[in-house]
Amino acid sequence: MIIFASLVIERPPLDWSGLLSAIAQWLQDAGVYAFIWLLLVGLSYAVVPEFRQRSPWGKLHTSMMTLGIIAAVFLVIFGILVSVQRYVPETNVLRPADRRRANDPPPEVYTKSQKWAFSLAGLAALTACVLPICRDLAQKRIIARRIWAIARVAIKEAWSRGIVWVCLIIPLIYLYADQFISTRLDDQLRNRVGIAYFSMSILFILSAGLLGAFSIPADLKNQNMFTIVTKPVERYEIVLGRFLGYALLLFAEVLLLTCVSYVYVVRGLTEQAREESYHARVPLYGSELYYFNTSKGPGRQKEGENVGREWNYRSYISGPDPQASNPRVQYAVWEFDELPAALVDRDDMELIRLEYAFDVFRTTKGLEDKGVNCSFTFARGELSPEQVENLLKPTGVLSQEKKREFDAASARIKATGKQGEELDQLNAQAKKEIDWKLFEKHGVYRIEAVSVYDYHTQVLEIPAKIFKTLQKSGEARKSTPDSDRPPLMQIFVNVENDWSSRFQRVGMSKADLYLLVDDRPFWLNFFKGSLCIYLIACVVLGLAVVCSTYLTGIVSLLMTALLCISGMFLPFIKSLSEGRNDGGGPFEAMYRVAHNQSANIPLDLQSATIDAMLKGDAIYRWWLRFIMHLLPDVGQFYPNEYVGNGFDITWGTLLLLNHILPVVAYLTPWLLLSYYLMKSREIANP
Numbered sequence: 297m298i299i300f301a302s303l304v305i306e307r308p309p310l311d312w313s314g315l316l317s318a319i320a321q322w323l324q325d326a327g328v329y330a331f332i333w334l335l336l337v338g339l340s341y342a343v344v345p346e347f348r349q350r351s352p353w354g355k356l357h358t359s360m361m362t363l364g365i366i367a368a369v370f371l372v373i374f375g376i377l378v379s380v381q382r383y384v385p386e387t388n389v390l391r392p393a394d395r396r397r398a399n400d401p402p403p404e405v406y407t408k409s410q411k412w413a414f415s416l417a418g419l420a421a422l423t424a425c426v427l428p429i430c431r432d433l434a435q436k437r438i439i440a441r442r443i444w445a446i447a448r449v450a451i452k453e454a455w456s457r458g459i460v461w462v463c464l465i466i467p468l469i470y471l472y473a474d475q476f477i478s479t480r481l482d483d484q485l486r487n488r489v490g491i492a493y494f495s496m497s498i499l500f501i502l503s504a505g506l507l508g509a510f511s512i513p514a515d516l517k518n519q520n521m522f523t524i525v526t527k528p529v530e531r532y533e534i535v536l537g538r539f540l541g542y543a544l545l546l547f548a549e550v551l552l553l554t555c556v557s558y559v560y561v562v563r564g565l566t567e568q569a570r571e572e573s574y575h576a577r578v579p580l581y582g583s584e585l586y587y588f589n590t591s592k593g594p595g596r597q598k599e600g601e602n603v604g605r606e607w608n609y610r611s612y613i614s615g616p617d618p619q620a621s622n623p624r625v626q627y628a629v630w631e632f633d634e635l636p637a638a639l640v641d642r643d644d645m646e647l648i649r650l651e652y653a654f655d656v657f658r659t660t661k662g663l664e665d666k667g668v669n670c671s672f673t674f675a676r677g678e679l680s681p682e683q684v685e686n687l688l689k690p691t692g693v694l695s696q697e698k699k700r701e702f703d704a705a706s707a708r709i710k711a712t713g714k715q716g717e718e719l720d721q722l723n724a725q726a727k728k729e730i731d732w733k734l735f736e737k738h739g740v741y742r743i744e745a746v747s748v749y750d751y752h753t754q755v756l757e758i759p760a761k762i763f764k765t766l767q768k769s770g771e772a773r774k775s776t777p778d779s780d781r782p783p784l785m786q787i788f789v790n791v792e793n794d795w796s797s798r799f800q801r802v803g804m805s806k807a808d809l810y811l812l813v814d815d816r817p818f819w820l821n822f823f824k825g826s827l828c829i830y831l832i833a834c835v836v837l838g839l840a841v842v843c844s845t846y847l848t849g850i851v852s853l854l855m856t857a858l859l860c861i862s863g864m865f866l867p868f869i870k871s872l873s874e875g876r877n878d879g880g881g882p883f884e885a886m887y888r889v890a891h892n893q894s895a896n897i898p899l900d901l902q903s904a905t906i907d908a909m910l911k912g913d914a915i916y917r918w919w920l921r922f923i924m925h926l927l928p929d930v931g932q933f934y935p936n937e938y939v940g941n942g943f944d945i946t947w948g949t950l951l952l953l954n955h956i957l958p959v960v961a962y963l964t965p966w967l968l969l970s971y972y973l974m975k976s977r978e979i980a981n982p
Contacts, residue, residue: 322416330965444540448539482569507542508538508852510844580811586630611805617798632784634784640764652803667747668802672788675740675865677770
């Protein structure tokens with residue numbers, strides 16, 4: 297049974313075990329900007345007399361200064377720890393040309409004590425910046441009732457301006473969209489989901505940008521703001537009210553247009569499209585993938601063969617080399633630390649789906665319309681790859697016992713006088729019973745002659761008895777310390793040694809093989825994908841509102857567009873800041889262009905000109921690392937890869953931990969900045 301959905305995961309999503317580390321990293325990133333802002337506020341208070349007159353010194357300023365001093369102390373401690381406990385990771389992420397440079401050492405990884413000092417410094421700086429808002433809340437200067445009143449006014453104004461009616465273009469797009477997409481039946485649902493989400497994201501982002509960028513500047517231009525602030529209304533309540541009102545309006549539109557889009561997506565689906573993508577799969581991925589017996593040498597390897605593809609997302613294995621004196625079987629091995637109860641609590645003969653999507657790199661034509669034959673082996677986690685290989689080889693114990701028992705069973709069946717199809721059924725049943733018996737004895741179960749096709753997600757249906765047996769055999773590992781605890785289960789994949797397959801290469805990544813734990817409703821998954829688009833719109837809306845507190849409408853819109861478009865290229869910007877790009881920084885690139893040199897030609901590190909150039913690139917990378925955290929990673933919120941390929945956006949791990957919390961964490965410093973920007977505007981005081 298073949299389906300055609302697959303999911304590429306280049307950046308693994310955050311799980312709950314990494315939440316504390318993510319919070320610490322957020323404190324470090326946001327705390328740096330908060331500390332710089334405290335320095336600017338303190339400098340303004342010391343230099344500008346009007347600033348002191350507007351806000352006389354009091355307990356609030358004393359508390360903020362104390363927290364700022366505490367943050368500075370922790371930063372000093374952090375600097376001392378970095379100078380004393382310098383730690384450089386073993387794996388250098390810089391490109392090979394950079395590794396030879398004294399000016400470009402490998403990036404440092406902070407120790408635990410350094411992370412604590414840096415995080416506490418960020419926490420102190422952020423707390424100092426939040427104190428004025430906490431004071432206003434304690435003194436009831438910021439009241440939820442007034443914020444809600446301003447939000448309702450914002451909704452009415454946006455409705456009267458007609459900006460929200462832009463989203464009605466979406467039904468018109470759906471009328472003609474099918475004429476411009478692929479006619480392949482298996483791609484029907486995926487293409488429709490892509491069109492629906494792309495149309496919704498573009499229109500909602502434009503609506504959010506226009507609503508947020510021009511609302512406060514329009515009030516200032518029309519002098520409505522002067523009327524509002526003379527009432528008992530805090531300026532920050534205006535910002536929060538505007539953001540809340542527009543966010544609620546966009547949410548209502550998302551719900552409405554999602555219903556319209558869902559009707560367009562599911563109408564007239566073909567059977568191929570339903571089998572491919574009309575799912576919400578809950579996969580169980582392996583905790584680790586490694587390669588065994590590759591050309592890099594025997595034993596475990598982090599990477600397999602490299603076939604020269606520019607995209608190195610997958611590594612490859614091949615069949616045994618018949619020309620080698622001692623041909624080795626290459627394996628890709630997935631380790632599973634745990635099996636959920638949803639798999640092991642099923643009936644013994646209930647079938648569980650193992651799905652996989654591999655890349656076939658052909659070195660010969662092979663057989664027409666035939667895949668590459670591979671074997672899938674399930675083994676206990678405590679068995680080493682060498683033990684599994686010794687059991688599986690033709691002269692191994694498992695192979696010999698299997699052959700001996702099957703020959704005896706075949707002789708008994710033949711003596712019954714059965715012939716034809718009935719004889720084949722008895723032989724197949726005997727083989728299955730022998731496989732179960734040897735699996736319980738040795739802990740290895742093998743499925744042979746599985747045809748693997750290029751970029752097709754295929755299914756193997758495995759009896760639940762295998763996983764229940766592995767679960768029982770792995771109960772003893774609970775008493776083993778976590779650092780020495782073996783995995784619960786291993787899945788070995790190898791290319792078989794037949795003439796049409798052994799010369800081919802099969803590529804795989806960690807997410808290319810998984811066990812299907814559950815299959816949830818597609819309609820609910822589609823709505824969760826629309827919620828992800830709504831979160832992108834909230835990011836744009838928040839940035840636009842914050843920028844509009846100090847800038848004009850058109851400048852706010854352009855600034856928001858600059859930040860969001862730059863955020864789309866955040867992985868590339870990160871590679872530039874870490875020196876992993878070919879060609880180096882801007883100074884090195886200009887030097888190579890001027891001297892007609894390619895990126896792989898080493899530079900003369902003894903030259904004073906080259907030394908100054910590399911130092912300039914180092915400063916440039918430091919600047920990139922500083923501004924990189926200002927950019928929203930909008931690419932991680934786009935849901936088409938999950939929904940279009942039939943994978944569930946889980947409520948907890950994906951939606952809450954990897955979408956909602958990052959949006960809240962990103963917008964919190966910006967909304968905090970808007971408090972100070974709005975306070976500094978020359979508007980009539982209440």
